[in-house]
Amino acid sequence: MQIESIAIENFRVFKNTKLDHLPRLITLVGANGTGKSTLFDVFSFLKDALTQNVSRAVLKRGGFNELVSRGTTGPIKITLKFRESGGRLATYELTINKNSKGMPIVAREILKYRRGQRGKPWHFVDFSNGTGYAIINENRYGDVDAKAERQQYVLDAPDILAIKGLGQFKEFQTVAEFRSLIENWHISDFHINDARQSNDVGYAEHLSTQGDNVAQVAYYLFFSHQEVFNKIIETMARRVPGVTKIEAKPTEDGRLILRFQDGAFQDPFIARFVSDGTIKMFAYLVLLNDPKPFPLLAIEEPENQLFPELLPELAEEFREYARRGGQVFISTHSPDFLNVVKLNEIYFLKKVAGFTQVIRASDSALFNDLIQAGDVPGALWMQGLFGELK
The missing domain is CATH 3.40.50.300 (P-loop containing nucleotide triphosphate hydrolases)
Structure with missing residues (x-):
């Protein structure tokens, strides 16, 4: 599997941030405090939420109010687009909020694939507050005339990820593959x-x-x-x-x-x-x-x-x-x-009004011209030119 994009909302310095067109090797640069470590903590948070539960993952980071972006009340949302082993583009959306008692819960969790360029996506998993459904005939996915067959499930608690429970069963191959992906992050x-x-x-x-x-x-x-x-x-x-x-x-x-x-x-x-x-x-x-x-x-x-x-x-x-x-x-x-x-492997993080923006270096016409003229990224970094990226 390869992650193609990451969108993060209301997670500490990432109020509304997206990293797109991700290659296999990604290099993050930026001044101290711009969010490089926080991005890695997004990965750790997802892994902790899966292997433990959302409440523990949130409490490990000081609680919901410490994790959510300053000046906001949430929810926290993380969206991954990735290529699964069969080459299909999949989307995983996780939304974390608080219940009436202030405890973290999974407000929404979706794992979906689009059927071709125009086909309506199948939500292999769609859960809110501990209840939802999963598709049980995923072997028919891709058939033009196939209709999704759904079955309802109730989780033990609203802070448990559905992919954690369903990913243990062979009939949910898509879910199991995605669960294994996160479990094996290093x-x-x-x-x-x-x-x-x-x-x-x-x-x-x-x-x-x-x-x-x-x-x-x-x-x-x-x-x-x-x-x-x-x-x-x-x-x-x-x-x-x-x-x-x-x-x-x-x-x-x-x-x-x-x-x-x-x-x-x-x-x-x-x-x-x-x-x-x-x-x-x-x-x-x-x-x-x-x-x-x-x-x-x-x-x-x-x-x-x-x-x-x-x-x-x-x-x-x-x-x-x-x-x-x-x-x-x-x-x-x-x-x-x-x-x-390479230039398309470099992503620059900078703070704007207290929150992080991420810019891919290869999106800059100036940087492309400088590299074509013989400059190297390290020299541009030392000259402070990355700070001019917009």
Whole structure:
């Protein structure tokens, strides 16, 4: 699946914001406080609302009154347009409001596909306040003469997403696919110190959002996906001069540590003595070479702790991940990173009257002319020209 557009209403700094024509690699730039982290929190909010419930997702962020845009009473609305595995354009609309007791509820939830260019869309899911219907003959979708067969359902509570319950059943394939998409989003909250720590012996198939299980994932890849592990080592040796070998080593007291071999030294370095950049690059390569890629990655400021010359290399690793089918959102302040992304992959966030607007750089005739004349996006960013985008 690929998200093609995101529309957000009344979610903190996003009073009425839309990101359209989204490619597989999206780079977000803007001054501090313009909403880059908030956009990633929209992804986290949807995932929390699905895996837990809407009330917990809202309370985790300080409550409805703290989450809703200043000066408004709501509702909060998030709309995603995406291509499902069959290539059809789908729309998911989620509207969150408060009930009479002030508790967050799902005021409306819709998952729909349009039948061709002019066909009336089928609402595979349409729920309000905990009740609604789902289409039970989705196998007929696409038939010219097919009519939707609907069945009513009542959820356990009005703060539960319908896609959470219905997505567990095979007969709702469309709903299940969308539920799986959100459940497998990876919104990175990487911390260097967590990645340095030793872990209990065992394995993990996927890198956690904090990166604290990188040794366990390396252990798993070494024994279960040797070719992937070898590719990571080869890439590290190519991208980070000096690193010739990496191993996940069990200790006598039942812990697992990472050891990095530098060709200039006889003994390997334990992870806690290796540079921040080396650890971070290794963790990113473990994430980007996952045998089962996440459908969406959201990573904030990958340039932190990395040598500037590594950023173009890392950007290419992100692009390769996107080519394999994942969709990658990156926020950055780095001109080195911007220099190797395409103009239509750059989205500029700025505050206007206290709320965020998002502008795609390739929509600017000036920027297109400057790039054609030989300028690079990073130079335009350093010159402050992004602030002139309208």
